[in-house]
Amino acid sequence: MSSASSTTARAWRPSLARRHVPVLATLALLLVMYAVGVSQYRAFSNVQVVFNVFIDNGFLLVVAVGMTFVILTGGIDLSVGSVVAMTAMVSASLLQSGLPAALVLVVALLIGPTLGFLMGCAIHFFDIQPFIATLAGMFFARGMCTFISDASIPITDGFWTTMSQERIGDPRGNFVSISVLIALAVVLVAAYVLTYTRFGRNVYAVGGNSQSALLMGLPVGRTRIAVYTVSGLCSAIGGILLSFYTLSGAPLIAVGMELDVIAAVVIGGTVLTGGSGYVFGTVLGVLVLGVIQTLITFDGSLNSWWTRIVIGGLLFAFILLQRLIGIRFK
């Protein structure tokens, strides 16, 4: 037995590095991409461009954080885009009908988690595959959107307008919106929960092997239901942020957002089969998508189809490089 101690030191370094390789690779490539932008396009180096990436993707970030929880357990949540839209729609229509902002916030923040909870229950108690349960959730939430109104509803409420238009910035005119701060707060809380609470660790355990987790006496069912609830909550917050962002609720907004979100999470190094990944990686994943989009707008010469082809191409280049770097370091 004592001979084993010689392996002790060896096991430590590689495994630590290996766990972080995907995230580090993403970070490095993101910086490269940013550098390319700076060298190619006028005004790309403005600090505000970076801030804009955050402003424009704050809601995406929050939703992606929720999705990270779900994917870490090995599940998937397709309902997020629709729940975001539904939350925005509900807020807009309640505000329109004259309810006070505080009450609207509470109501809007309750709907998402409730739906998430129900989907989680369907998944856990009735063994319905997450893809299907959340697909039904997606249909439902989208249906609710058009049910509420089939045209977009503007928001004129004072609180919303302030949240939307308040600029927090430096004297030189660079600024971020309040939504960015909220999004970053969500990120920090999520990272904290995943690392330092039992719930967070259970999420990883369930993703690693849910059968084992069950036999280890972990509350698998509760955890599973909870992650969908968390995802629902994040989608609700994302929906509120989106309503700050657009100052309206539109029934067809955020269509297909779930795919962006999943892509961001996976690019951030979280494995779809669950059990491994970090919230910080997800932040990077969202930034990657944001920077790709910024690059394309700055270019300003691509027509519709080339835009799509180039997005696909950049995504491919990014994932390929990330993968190659990952292999090299293994």
Next chain:
Amino acid sequence: MTGSRPVLTMTGISKTFPGVRALHDVDFRLFAGEVHALMGENGAGKSTLIKALTGVYEIDEGTITLDGEQVAFSGPMQAAAHGVSTVYQEVNLCPNLSVAENVFIGREPRRLGVIRWGETRRRARELLARLDLDIDVTALLGTYSLAVQQMVAIARAIDVRARVLILDEPTSSLDADEAAQLFRVMRQLRDEGLGILFVTHFLDQVYGIADRITVLRNGTLVGEYRTEELPQFSLVEKMIGKELDVLERLDEQPRRVVSSRADATALVDTAELGRKGAVAPFTLRIHAGEVVGLAGLLGSGRTEVARLLFGADRADHGQIRVDGGKAPLRNPVQAIDRGIGFCSENRRAEGIVPDLSVRENMMLAMQAARGWLRPIPRRRQDELVDRYVQALSIRPANPDLPVRNLSGGNQQKVLLARWLITEPRLLILDEPTRGIDVGAKAEIQKLVVELSDGGMAVLFISAELEEVLRLSHRVAVMRDRTMVAQLTNDDTLDADRVMRTIASGTHRKEVQR
């Protein structure tokens, strides 16, 4: 302890799975301060009884009382909360978490709801030290061998403030030292008043530690006995329900045939084959009809040798010859093409395809070798499957059950059958007898002898040195991921000498060259 009331009683337990009656009216009781062995053949219902107790399965009938109070646990979590701590058969931990976490997850030390990582690691180290295991607790569990994982699972179970500790085949992947260490801890816990339910297929372990034995056969209770009142012989007879002749014959004829084929072309011949970080370069020849045993402590690199020979991992040093011709084995397909088969020690991750039926699992390797365009005719399948279900007494004998529904030992037999069907020229068996009951173990040993008589070469890896010695013509000894010796199995070789070779690193070089 006899006078006291049992801490745990199970009465009239029945449990039926679709098509299988796993338990029928079984009674069981466990006293505080005893080690109680639960014995039975593969598929007798041991694991099922344990899972019925801890609420993994809902029982059809029967009652369970814990400390005189009737209970019906909803699952392991609730059972653990009531002081029933369990290590289930097959390692059930999370490979993606660190060792420390696996030990403590669900009851991490916390302050104000915040996990104290430093404390968690410290306590994990302490606990593992109790089992004499000194490993990096921050490394991911998945990077360690099955044996280490098994120890971690045990560490996890013994930390709980439990009244009842259940260990379902905890020693199957441990070597003798490891097991001895575990027994020391078990005795200590027993003396502290814990009731311990212990499942194993090693008879000497039972007699070494158990105070009482309950025997199951085919899902029914045979009886409960005090260990000292039940001779080993009648225990086995009670388990298998018939006279044990096979077993004895084997015991009487230890095979120690000297291999005299060193001059002929070897079937497989490695020259300084190695892989960085896995095994140091080694040179090994295996001839047709020869059984080569691999001995070594846990983690000494036996599995790695096997994987290199099968092309499961790619060697980055040296070369390999098959039939005298150079044969780079870069993947399993190439190895199989050359007549090599490999039965992995990790049957759940690398062996069975749980959703597929017994039949499909058995036919897999042969089908893969034939290619998908040439399906094996149903008649031929039936023939082969029936033959091996019989030969290995796989139970239940219904080849259309999903293999996941079989007991652990029977799954192992299915895997063995998978390779036997392909009629390989070299069969690599990594712990083939792990978790297999006495009867079946004897069958497998007999099989190995027959196969090698029929000209098949076998590389035999087992944690049980006696077994290795009994079957092998030659024994290669591993230490620290290096092949330190190759000993011919003549009259002078015994367990003691092998152990000494493992222990002393001095003449490693001479032996190898």
Next chain:
Amino acid sequence: MNTLTDRFRPLTGHRLFWPALVLVVMLAANTVYRPGFLSVEVKEGHLYGTPVDILRLSAPLILVALGMTLVIATGGIDLSVGSLCAISGAIACLHISEASDQNSLSTVFTALALAFGVALVLGAWNGLLVAVIGIQPIIATLILMVAGRGLAQLITEGQIITINSGPYRAIGLGHVLTLPLAIIIAVAAALLVAALTRRTALGLIVESVGGNAEASRLAGIRSGRIVFLVYVVSAACAAIAGFMMTANVSSADGNAAGLWIELDAILAVVIGGTSLAGGRFSLGGTILGALIIQTLTTTVYAMNIDPQTSLLFKAVVVIAVCLIQSPAFRARVSRRRGATTPRPTTRQPEKEQVSA
């Protein structure tokens, strides 16, 4: 358990029983709403009626879902099928539209071969990313899902290419022996895939790779090749589906053709009882699933369900279908209805003797 359910076990135990029941219930509901729903008549030498419409319209979905079934059985997923439909349709229509004689059979066959070839190449691309480079399937195919739409639009230059070709039209609308050709193609494809998987060992190998990739590798299966193959097959199915869709309206719309069909296809596969985790698959189930989804769509139109509520309706039906299929759900319901004592504590009076 209760005896009634026991008696019907052989029937209800069949894996396709519940999806089939759902389909029947949906058709019945439609018939109640509009008695003529199920009526079929012969008009101008071919069958005409809503059931025929459902079959014809579900043909592309069946095709896509067949390929998707194999992909899912290996534990993967293919999001790019919608884009592949659009690309293959666009290429075929473009080629035909540029020909001098759009009705010439050789033009149509060249167009089909060309488009099919491109689809195979794109399928191979997906397979390469997943099987060789090792990118997670959902992301690997997402690339082509995004870029492929762009390619389709590039081919059509953002316009809708309208063609006027009798033979091509026949793929979507033609009839053979009174039956729509589309149905016959779909059935033929289903039989082909079934033969390919069940008459050879391909099905077993696919299921094995999806069930435990590492174990399969160690059993000597070249899982890489199999995974590669299923993406190519999926692309081929999507290509044919693309022909049908475009032939159905005699025009190729790079933006709209096959939009979101990947979700419907995945839904069909899962309703049919194949797990997204990979492993066992059921082609029959997939076809039933596709029929259920098309019936659902047609129901929305036929009942003139308000577009505002049609998605809600779809959500309800999907969840109902899945619940009814879930053994856990049925167990719960029947337990609630049946025994009030969950765990009988009485022991059987007579012990049965079990032979050793």
Next chain:
Amino acid sequence: GNSDTGGDSGGDDKLVLGFSQVGAESGWRTANTTSIKEAAAAAGIELKFDDAQQKQENQIKAIRNFIQQKVDVIAFSPVVESGWDTVLKEAKDAGIPVILTDRAVDSADKTLYKTFLGSDFVKEGRLAGEWLVEQTKGASGPVNIVELQGTTGSAPANDRKEGFAKAIAANPNLKIVASQSGDFKRADGKQVMEQFLKANPDIDVLFAHNDDMGLGALEAITAAGKVPGKDITIITIDAVKDGMQALADGKFNFIAECSPLLGPQLMELAKKVEAGEEVPARIETEETTFTQEQAKAALPSRKY
């Protein structure tokens, strides 16, 4: 900092126009894009083009980036009506004038954009309805109309529906018996029409919110053994080439035009706005309607 980077960017004094397009969801939209690109090139304007792929979020991002790049004028076709105030305010603060094209926004603060250039969807619906009322003046019995709506909730769908409904109210015989969304697409239009035909044995008129759905419905009508343009009168909106062809072939009966060719008008406006000239708050594109005869005459010279 950003204040010193952009200012001197106008080394060449070409006018820079940032244009954010909805997407390329239809032939109409592509024609619109082409028109804008060609007109920009012809007018010597540097165009920064961005495609939002039908997502409002993307459009907002694009406008933000235009502001960063300090373009001279921003123009865009909003995906939806609401929700532009914040970003338009940022543009205003940066001193960049904004022109809306094709679709309007509902901002209360009208100073956020300079002008709107586009069609009047309500009018299109109304023109279609008025033609029908005119045609059916003599009808004694009820006239059954089915309506293929555009994408649920989109401005063109809502407005065309409204305009049409108002117009046909003039004749109580005209009745919409079924109305479903065909999502502006051929395939959907066809599928919906198939069900319309089965559920309603006597349909007299089809009103489709665009040509594509009408073209899809054509197929369904033919398959049902009816003669389009005769058994069922077909009215659509847009007048894209395929639609005009159908009209000229007698399969459609009437099309209200909705012209995508607003590039030249846009460039002119951009120059005026940049120069600080006053422009009207609303400019409508020049549009007309087509009957079968007019279509035959106009078809050879159609650009899209």
